[in-house]
Amino acid sequence: MGDLQAVRGHLPGLLNATLDQLLEGLEKNHFTSVQLTKAYLTRIDQVNETVHAVVETNPDALAVAKALDDERASGSVRGPLHGIPVLVKNNIATKDKMGTTAGSHLLIGATVPRDAFVVQKLRHAGAIVLGKANMSQWANFRARGFNINGWSANGGQTHAAYHPDQDASGSSSGSAVAADLGLAWAALGTETDGSIICPAQRSSVVGVKPTVGLTSRDLVIPVSEHQDTVGPMARTVRDAAYLLQVIAGKDDCDKYTAGIPRIPDYVAACRDTLKGARIGVPWKAIQEGLEKNPRYASEVEGFKQTLPILEAAGAVLVEADYASATKDIRDLEMPVMGADFRVNLASYLSRLVTNPSNIHTLEDLREQTQKHPLESFPERDTGIWDNILDKQKWDNTSPEFKEKYDRLQQLGGPGGLPALLDQHNLVAVAMPSIMAPMWAAVVGCPGITVPMGHLKETEPVHEENGLVETGPGVPYGMSFLGRRWAEDDLLGLAYGFEQRTRVREREVKRVVVPSAEIEA
Template identity: 30%
Template sequence: MKKHVLLLVIIILSACKNKQETINENVVLWTPYNDSAEIAANADHENGRMQYKLIQSKVLDKNEVFLPLYEETSKVTEAEYQKLLPLILEQDIFTIRKHIKEGNLTYEKLVLFYLYRIYKYELDNATTLNTVIALNEDVVEQARELDRLNEKGVATQIQHPIYGMPILLKDNINTLGMKTTAGSIALMNNEVDDSFIVQQLKKNGALILGKVNLSEWAYFLCSGCPVGYSAYGGQTLNPYGRKVFETGGSSSGSGTAVAANYAVAAVGTETSGSILSPSSQNSVVGLKPTIGLLSRSGIVPISSTLDTPGPMTKNVKDNAILLSAMLGYDELDAASVKENYPGILSAGLHATPFSEMRLGVIKELVQTDSIYKKTIEDLKEAGATIVEFTPPEVTMNGFLSILNIDMRNDLKSYLKQHANPELVKISSISDVVSFNNLDSLVRIPYGQALFEGIINDSTTTAELEEIKSNLEKNGRTFFDNALDKYKLDAVLSINNYHAGYAAVAKYPALTVPMGYKTSGEPISLTFIGKQFSEANLLRLGKSYEEKFPNRVLPKDYQN
C-alpha cells in the first residue's frame, strides 16, 4: 500500500513539474527588439560617450532572468500593488519595519512589491533601464520564512534594521546562486560562493533580491566608452532621462535601481568615483568608505590598493544602516581593520546641528557652479561655519599604473581563488583580451584599450610602491591643508569631482542629492573627510538632507 502511495505522489509531482515547465516554455515575458532607431537618435548626442553602438545585450535573455519568479509575481494584482505603494515607495527602512510590526505589511509582500515594479518597468522596452540582470530565485520563499519566524514571535529588538530588507548587488560582488560576471561575457558562467560582505548581510537578515548591471570590468576596459555599458547586461539607462543623461559608473545599475525604487537599497563598489558618480547622476545617497572599513574579499577587483564596496540608498538613514550591516573584520583582506568604529548605525538618526558644523568650500566651485554656490549660501544661512579655500596643486602622476599593475595581479588572484576553471576559461588579463578579440562586435564594441594598456604597463614593483606612497601623500595634502588649518568637519565637493584625490588618500566620501540642473539632470553635494570619519559624514549628510530634502522621484517611475 505504501509503495502505491509513494508512486502516486511521484506521479503527481512529476505532472506538476511538467505542467510548470510547459507554462514556462509557453510564456514569453520579453522579446528582443530592434534598437537601431534609438541608437541612430543618439548619434548626435552632445556627449560623445552617449553616442551608443548598442543598447540591448546580445547575450542576456531576460526571459531566463524573469521566468523563474514569474508565477509568484504574476499573482500580485495592480490593485494590491497600488495598496502597497504608499507603504513602501520612497519609505526609509525604519518606516517599512514599522509597517511590518503593525501588521500592515509582510516581508513576502515587500519582496513581491519590488519584483512587481521590476517586472513592470524592466520588461517594457519603453521603460527598461537594463538594470536588473539576475534575480534570486529563492527570495520569495526566504521572505515567507521570515514571516513564519515573525509569527512565532522572534524578538524584533535583537534584529539588525536590515533584517528582511530586499537588497540588490552590483554584479561584481560574489553571491551564491547567481553568476558574478563583472559585466563580461568571459565570466558569464562564474558560479561562486558568497563574498564576505554578502555573508555579513545574510547574517544580519538581509534578503538578496538580485544583481544589477555595471560598467563592464568596473569601467576599466574601454577608453571613452559609455558608462553603464557591459557586454553581458547591455546599456544601463538613467531613469531621469533615458538616453538623455549618463547613468554614472561603474555602479550604474546600483544607482539606477535605487532611483527607480527597485529595492530598499543597493551595494556598489568604487575605485575612483564608481559609487559617487552613479549616486550623483541618479539622485541617490552614496557612500564610498575608508579603504579597509569594508571587506573586498570575493569582489572582482581593479585595485587592492583603492577598491571598496559601499552603500547606495534613497536617504542617509538607510545608508548608515546598510553600511553597518556589512561591517566586520575579514582576515582574508589585508586592508581589513579590526577596530570597531562606533556610531555608524545611529549616525543616520542623529543629525549634526548646523551651528556645530565647520565646512570647507572650494573657491573654484563657488565661482563656476550656481547650484553649489546657492547651496553654500543656504548652509551659511542655516548656521554652518563656511570656510572658502583653494586646494593646493598636487600631481596625480602614476595613478593609472596603480590600476594597471594592481588589476594585472589582483584579477589573477581572484580567478584562482574563486572561479571554477571548468566554467571560467580565463586566468589572466591576457586571456580576457584574447577571448574578447574572438568576437569584437559582441564582446568589445567599444574596444579594450585599457586592458591592452594593462598588458603593456612596464612599471616595476619598486616604482609602483613609490607611486602609491606619493599619491597617498598628495591626496591627503589636497584635503588636509584646509581640514587641519581651519579645523573642518569636511570638505564640500560636487558629484565625483574630487573622487580621485579621495581615492588615493583612502578617505571616505558621502554624496547627497543637491538638486537638479535646468535640464533635469541630477547634481549632488559631496562631503569628504579624513579616514574612518564615516559616522561624522553621515551625521552631516543627515542634517543637510533634513533641512534641504532635494531628492525627487523620476517622473516616469512614480507609480
C-alpha cells in the first residue's frame, strides 16, 4: 500500500503536466503510455459534450500506446515524444481510421494517400496521434464575419473553458481548448493569419506560428500556400519547443521547405534571453486596432501594464511603428488568400484516394455545401467563396495575382515587420496577441503567443453571434513577432516572459475541468 501511495505521489496532474514531468513518470515506471492514454481519453469523454474540442479519437490509440510501451520496456526509446499522446487539427491528414474533413460533412469518408508529412514525423518520433481536434470549418474560410468561429458541421461549436459560451476563436479552436484542459499533452494547429495565435491566447496556452516553410503543409487542407503553416499549441513554451522540434524539416512534397537554412535546438533555446534584447512596440498599429475594436481596450491596458516586466528583465523597449496601415494590408490580403485557396484546394482534392462527395473544385464545394442539410446554410453563408467565384474571378495563376501579391509584399515587408526589425535593430516586436498575427502572416514570418492575463470580473461581456468574445475571466496573451527562421529567438524571449509571469499557475475559474487523472 505504501508503494502504491508513493507512486501516486509522483503522478503529475494532467491539467498542467509538462513533457518533462510525463517523461519522468514513464522513465521511472510510475505509469505507462497505455495508462496515460486512457486518462486522456477519459478526460475527453468528461468534457467534450460541453467544449466540443475533439471531433473523434483514434480507435487504435491504446494499441499504439501498448506497442510503444513494449518498445520502451525493451530499451528502445525514439525520443522525448515516445509514448506521448498528441491531438492534431482536423485539416491535417492521417491515413488511419480517422477522417480528415476540415469540419465538412462533404469530406466524411474521403481517404488520403498517406499521413501528412508532419504526422509522419510525429509517428516516427513515437508520439501517439490521439485524435482529431475540432476547428473553424475550412479554417475560417467560408462565411463572412465571425459566425463560423470555432464551429464546424461535423464537430459542432467549440467553446473555450473560461466563460459560459466563450468564443474559442479560430481556426485552431479545438487544439487550443484541448491543450488548455489537458485533453492531450499538446496539439497541432495551423495558421494562415491568426489561427494559432488567436485561439491559443483565448485558452491561455502557448501557440507558435512558424515561418512559412519551416513545417511542411503536405496533405494539410489548405487556404493559402503563401501563408499557411503548421505549428504547436501547448501549455508551456518549452513544450511547444519540443513539438516544434519534431515537426520542423524539409519535405520534397512542399517546395517552401527547401529554404530552411538550419534547424536549431528549439528546446535549448528556451532560456531567458530578455536581458539586452531590443523589442519594438508599434503603438500606432495597436491604436489602429483599438479604434477599430474598442472592446479590446482592457487587453491593450493589460499589455501596457505588463511591459515593465520586460524592462525589469533588461529588455530595451523601442517605440517603432510600421509604415503601412493595417487597412491597406487587409484590403490586399483577402484577395491574395482567395486566389491561392481556389487553386490550392483543387490540388488537395485531386490527391484524395476516395472522394465520395465527388468534390473537385471550389465551385463543387460551394454548390454541395449550400444543398447539404447539415452544413447550416444559409445561416452560415458561403460569402468568402461567393466573392472568390462571382466577383474576384482571378486566381494565383492569373496575371492579376502577381501585381496584387507583389503589392502586398511591399506593404508587409518594407512597410511592415521585416523593415521594422532591421531599421531599429530589433530582435522582435511585441504586441497584444489579438492585434499581432497579420504583421507576421503576410510575409511568412514567425510569431509566438504567451499567456499574459485574464480579463477582470468588471469586464463587460461582448458577444459576437451568440459567443462571448471578451468578458470576465477570458484570457489574453502577448505576442512576439520576429524574422523568418528566427523561432529560436522568439522562444527565448517568450520563455523569459513566461517564467516571470507564470500566468497559468494562477488560480482561475473555468466553466468545466476534467477530473480524470492517471491511474497507476
